[in-house]
Amino acid sequence: MKQEFKTALIFGIVIATGIGIMSVIFSSLDQEQNSTSLNTDSSGEIDKSGFKKAPDLVGIEYYLNTSSEELRDEIKDKVVLYDIWTYSCINCIRTLPYITAWNEKYSDQGLLIIGIHSPEFEFEKDPNNVKMAISKYGIEYPVVLDNEMETWKAFENRYWPRKYIADHEGYIRYDHIGEGAYQETEKIIQKLLEERALSIGIQMASAIPLVQINEFEHTLFRTPELYFGYHFAQNRNQLGSQEGFQPEKTIKYSEPEKFDLHKFYPIGEWKNLQDSMELVSQKGSIKLLYNAKEVNIVTANNAELEILLDGLPLSEKYSGKDIQGNNLIVSEPGLYNIVSSESSSSHIMDIKIKGKGFQIFTFTFG
Numbered sequence: 001m002k003q004e005f006k007t008a009l010i011f012g013i014v015i016a017t018g019i020g021i022m023s024v025i026f027s028s029l030d031q032e033q034n035s036t037s038l039n040t041d042s043s044g045e046i047d048k049s050g051f052k053k054a055p056d057l058v059g060i061e062y063y064l065n066t067s068s069e070e071l072r073d074e075i076k077d078k079v080v081l082y083d084i085w086t087y088s089c090i091n092c093i094r095t096l097p098y099i100t101a102w103n104e105k106y107s108d109q110g111l112l113i114i115g116i117h118s119p120e121f122e123f124e125k126d127p128n129n130v131k132m133a134i135s136k137y138g139i140e141y142p143v144v145l146d147n148e149m150e151t152w153k154a155f156e157n158r159y160w161p162r163k164y165i166a167d168h169e170g171y172i173r174y175d176h177i178g179e180g181a182y183q184e185t186e187k188i189i190q191k192l193l194e195e196r197a198l199s200i201g202i203q204m205a206s207a208i209p210l211v212q213i214n215e216f217e218h219t220l221f222r223t224p225e226l227y228f229g230y231h232f233a234q235n236r237n238q239l240g241s242q243e244g245f246q247p248e249k250t251i252k253y254s255e256p257e258k259f260d261l262h263k264f265y266p267i268g269e270w271k272n273l274q275d276s277m278e279l280v281s282q283k284g285s286i287k288l289l290y291n292a293k294e295v296n297i298v299t300a301n302n303a304e305l306e307i308l309l310d311g312l313p314l315s316e317k318y319s320g321k322d323i324q325g326n327n328l329i330v331s332e333p334g335l336y337n338i339v340s341s342e343s344s345s346s347h348i349m350d351i352k353i354k355g356k357g358f359q360i361f362t363f364t365f366g
Helices: 003-034 068-074 090-109 127-136 150-154 182-200
Strands: 062-064 079-085 111-117 143-145 162-166 172-177 250-253 264-272 277-279 283-300 303-309 327-330 334-354 359-365
Touching (some): 079 182, 090 182, 127 334, 172 182, 327 334
Parallel strands (some): 079 111
Antiparallel strands (some): 264 277, 277 359, 283 359, 303 327
């Protein structure tokens, strides 16, 4: 690796390690704040005076796996897990195996899971795209499309993913932001189902072991999410090219002489859009110096991408699950995994693109 790469990498490691330590501290604080206790008074009754009621689902444009009438009837007297997600969000996708497992395990005991799909990007508003996603991830519970983020706002939410659990009377008893805390969440589900059974006088099933799924292990030092849209990238210094962001203009980006860690460099003719960059020429490329064990991209429009690491074709050691050979074929809008390895490491990635009209929205790292 050239000297300028080493210098940038060392400097980035020092900064990111500090950020990572602070993230762990704040994550622990969030865990405490986002886990609502099940308060009881001296008589054993649940004191719900400090809990809010779950808001109504408002502004819903489409209902998948259900209808508005069916959902209105089904929600009555149920313990409800509201999962706010969007299908191109890798953090959301990592939670889905647990959520689908809970649905299979507890739906006949009074648990109703509702996926509130609140999109980050325009293509995620298309119900056909969301249908493909729920089929891909085996989602059988109701999913509602909150395309204008009205239900998101009703929950006063600001994060993907976020899980709220309401008891059978509609009080929000648990709130968790992001990945993780799966056993804690499942114990809350079990506790609220027990409360429901006692309240309506039914017999609960005997104790059931918790769902056991290997949880994704994040690396402490990794490149942050990189946004290609000029609106999404506001206040983030992530585009390394000297040409910079130029809203709604088509810019010919040149290849840089050096690369900074955690920045991306488009090469060729690209149009600057609010949420993405669109390749205007028939061919183009994107280069970046990153540190992570996993790399994902969110893209749209048909294209063929050749992936190189440190100037060499992508080897099996680093090949992501969506890679064929060392290429990625983009055929539908969404998230693609291009690099997956056992441990975190630093590399120069070069993505060579064939396909005029190809759009890229973000890189995400694990």
